[in-house]
Each structure stands twice: as structure tokens, then as C-alpha cells.
Amino acid sequence: MTIAFFGTGGTIANRGTGPENYLDYLDHGTVMEADELIAAHPELREIAEIRVEPFGALRSKYITAAHWAELAHRLTHVLAQPEIAGAVVAHGTGTLEETAWFLHLVVKSAKPIVMVGAQRPGSTTGSDVQRNLADAFRIAAHRDSHARGVTVVMNREIHSARDVTKVANHRLDALQSPVRGPLGVLGADHRVQYWRSPTTPHTQQSRFAELTTPLPRVDIVHAYTGADATAVEAFINAGARGLVAVGYPPGTLTRPMDDAVDAAVAQGIQVVQASRGVFEPAVTPRSGLISRGLIPNTDITAAKAKVLLQLCLAQGLTPEQSTEVVATY
Template sequence: MKHKLFLMATMVLVLMFSLQAACFAAGPANLPAIKILATGGTIAGAGSTSSTTVGYTAAVAPVDALINNVPELKKVANISGEQIAQIASENMTNEVWLTLAKRINQLLSQDDVDGIVITHGTDTLEETAYFLHLVVKSDKPVVLVGSMRPPTAMSADGMLNLYRAVILAGSKEAVGKGVLVMLNDTIHSGRDVTKTITDRVDTFKAPEIGPLGFFTGDKPVFYRSPLRQHTTASEFDIMKLSTLPRVDIVYHYANNSGTAIEAFTKAGAKGIVHAGTGNGSIGKAEYPAVEAAQKKGVVIVRTSRVGNGIVARNGEADDDKYNFVAGDNLNPQKARILLMLALTRTSDPKVIQEIFWTY
């Protein structure tokens, strides 16, 4: 009898220790479960000296090193990480976007994931953010974060940026606001934000529109929400796509011609975003190439190289006559993303115009 009681007591103790170990492995139950998906960039970079803030090597440290470098993360979330890519963000591709978006949708469909943080280089961070803003199918927070200085530099900004991005991804305030960008204590919408300065930590801004909110201490405070459709309200589904339609950007300048448009058409472009002067002007010398491209089914979107303001339909071009799409207030690189996704649904310029007014 004593032997049986001893065995039962031993089994109970083993079960208790197993449950404690499982709870410890999972982390405190009251903290949000945040997955960090790493893609490289300056935040994972290294310089030769502590004063090196230009000319460093990006995408050196793996995701585990990023997490271990900020031990405070364990106090605000249950953290796990995955390495999706290890690149400087000027090397970002459509294929990486599709891989990243599909993995995010898989993770956010799980009950044990409350939010996602993506570490990313700053050069194309705004493009990845807008792409995900349009294709993620969850209200759970998705936050992109990067840094302007490598971790080896004096006053490196990446550690604090990552810490606050994790807090943001685990906050109830960020739910339903689409894909967010968090750097320099400032919270932006993935649709509106752009990199505005080549080398300073306050580079990310949303010209004219402004940020969604800010961090005060360790608390995110929002002042507005994005109104254009996104995430769960988006019509775009990439889960079964292996490629995206080719869309290129043509930059307008004095004395230019239709050569770039001709080359992109010949290369197989399905759409061309024209970064025009002023309110999206297209030069007379470009029109023959534009019309030839349209005869081959290429959709032309007018945007502006100015960086601010709305490109008005039938403003600097007769959009109705030429079947152009006015790009609203999207910059050329973001208009390219929306056009790629629109072309997965339709090639009708009139329908695509409605899409540009919706997103």
C-alpha cells in the first residue's frame, strides 16, 4: 500500500514539475505572444567602429541575436523568432514579400499568436509595410521596425525601436489599425509612411497626413486611425499566388523620351507607374510609347515625383481619353504595389481607378 502511495505521489510531483516547465517555456500567461520575423537590414547590421553609421554591413545578426540583445523583451511579451530572409532591404523582392505575407497569415490564424513584429531594413520598409497592409487577413497587430544605425554604433536606435515595436504589437490599441511602422517613438500607417531623410533617425514621416500616434514612455498613444480599406477589408488574396504581375516605374525629367516605357513594355510589364512632374504630367515625347504600351494591354498609372499631394483625375492629363489611372496621393513605389495587386483582380483601368480610390 505504501509503495502504491509513493508511486502516486511521485507521479503527481512529476506532473506538477512538467506543468511548471511547460508554463515556464510558454512564458507568463498574462503577457501577449509575439512572433518576431526577421528579414535583415541595418537593425541586424554591424560597423567596423562605434562611430560607423554609414558604410556598415547590413543583415549580419540572426533573429535570435536580435532578441537576446534586448533582454527587456521578456518582461513585455512571450517572444519567439523566425528568420524569413537575411538581406539589405534594397534587395527586397516580390518573392520574399509573398513568403512573408503567407507566413504572417498562417501565424495570425493561430490562437497562440497575438501579434507580429517584422525587423526590416529602412530602404524599402515602407513598400513592405504597404504590401502587407493590403494582403494580411487579420485584425491582430503587425508592426514593422528597423533602425538607422547598426547595433555596433554609439546611440544605436534599433534596441529601443524593437522593444517598443513588441509592446505595440501586443497592445489592444493597435488592433484593427492595419500594418504599422514604429521607429523613433512614432507610429505610422503602412499606407502613408515614407523614408524622407537618408541618414537620420527621424527619417520616417507621413507627409501632410501625419502619424497615427506616438509612444509616451512605454505606452502607445493613438490620435487617429487609417480610413482607407486594409487587411480584413481588403479584396486581395495572395495565399495561392506564386508570382505577382510585373509593374515598373518610369521617372519623368526634362528632355526625357519614351525609351524607358518601350523597354519595360518589351520586357513584359503588365503595368507602368509614371512618376510625373507636378500633378503627374506626362511629356509629349512619351505619348507614342504610352499608347503603344496600352495597345499591348499595359495599364498606365499617373503619380508624381513631388512627394506630396493628390494626383487629380483629368488634371494634367485627359485620363478619360487615354484610359490612365490617377494615382491619388500614393508615391510611385506604393502605387506600384497597389497596381500589382490590382492586376491580380482585373486589367480594366476603370476598375483599377476605383481600387486606387478605395485603398
């Protein structure tokens, strides 16, 4: 069984700056290429045959939509080859959830795609690099991982790309699924156990599978005490075709923001109304939102709502069609 390995950089590939230094590597540590990272962990080849697919050695904060598109194209191509059983993608945890969500929506393959990161460089005491990498390859090689879309493994938990988000800066359990919980776990005996499967469209069932159109600009604006129209108007003037408005729970904005959002909708800007609620973020599609032409967000994060709206706009969907997609995905 051959698993393709794509390295994009991040903490998981960082050489670190000392065994007890968990901070300075963020600014000064160098990042290994994919083949160097695999060579540093020869035990991985006891789990599966590995075919390294060099991609980059970036910090996750430098990942762009252009990187997403290239990675999606290469994954689709590699996974179409019959000798490849699945793929593992190493990525920095800062933006891992956004890359995973994009791939979850556009890669047309039922084969396992497992994204993995780490919170501590491999050279530090108590690093999670070795454990997370081994778990990722075990999951990618496991028969029950088929047709579950893109998954994320950290801290012995398996998460859906749709549900996972980073909730802490340094803890090893920083990636969690606060609303729906993980898909499964790995036990002390390395046994892979799935509790559930994703219930929304993804990968080969996604309407966005193999989408190649460049993503239009969509920005995120946040409500806070005293927030006015400045950010909304600035983003529209910068060329935004869509906005995600993160409101107070359960999805409300300040009066100046409401006025600015209504003006944006009147100009043809599609606006998703989100909430900053963490454990119950879904915005109920009440009449006061629908009548204004706003798109209620579901229980995905604002960053993921942004990606989904970008895909809707790239496909030329109407506000009504985008509303249906957001409700479904």
C-alpha cells in the same frame, strides 16, 4: 501574451563595424539572424513573451516579391494561432515601406503587425535599435493596435504602412508620413497614443487578402527635362503589363512620353499617372487623363502605386476596375 517575431535583416540586425562608423556597415557589416537579435536584447522579454520565427538575414535591397509572398503566408498562418496576439517584423529601412504596404494589403488578420527598422546598427553610439525594438513590441502588445493594419514604428512614431515613406538617408526620423501624418506616438512614459486609424481598406477588409497569384511585372518611369520614349518602350519590351508614370506636378509628362504612354494603353498596358510632388502627390482625375485611359494616382508613393497595380493585374482587373481600386485604397 505572445508576440511572434520575424527577422528579415537590415540595419536593425547589423553587427556594425565600429562605435563611430555609421557608413561602412552598409558594405561590410554582417547581419544577425532573428534569434541572435532577440538574444542581444533580453529586456524585450519584459514586455511580452516572444516566439522567434526565423525568416532571413538580408539587406533590404535584396528583398523581392517572392520574399513578400512567403512572409505574408507565414504571418497569416502564425497570426491565426490563438496564442499569438500580434507580430513584429524587423526589416531594413530602404524598402521597409514597400514590404509593409504589400503585407497591409494581403495579410488576412486583425491582429497587430508592426514593422520596425533602425538607422544605426546596435553597436554604434546613439543607435536607435534598442528603442525602436522595444517600441515595436509595446505597440504589438497594445490593445488599441487591433485592426489598424500594418503599422511602422520608428523614432517613437507610429505610421500606417499606406502612408509612410523614407525621406532621409541617415537621420533617425527618416521614416515619415508626409501627407497624412503618423497614426500616433509613444510618450516618454512608453504610453501608446493613437490619434487616428487608417481610413482605406486593409488586411482582412482588403480584396487582395490571401492573394497567392504571382505578381506580374510593373515598372516605374520618371519624367524629367528631355525624357523620351526609351524607358517606356524598353519596359514594355521586357514584358511589363503595367507602368507607373511619375510626372511633373500635378501629373504631366513630356510629349514623347505622352505619345509612348498612349501607345502602351492602346496595347492593353495599364498605366498609373503619378506625380513627383511630395506634400500633395495625388493626381486629380481630370478629363485629359481619363479620356486617354490613364489611372490617376492618389496620395501614395509611386513605389506603392506599383505594388497596388501589380495586385490589380494579378487579380485580372480591367482598367476601369483598377482605377476604382487605386481611388479607394
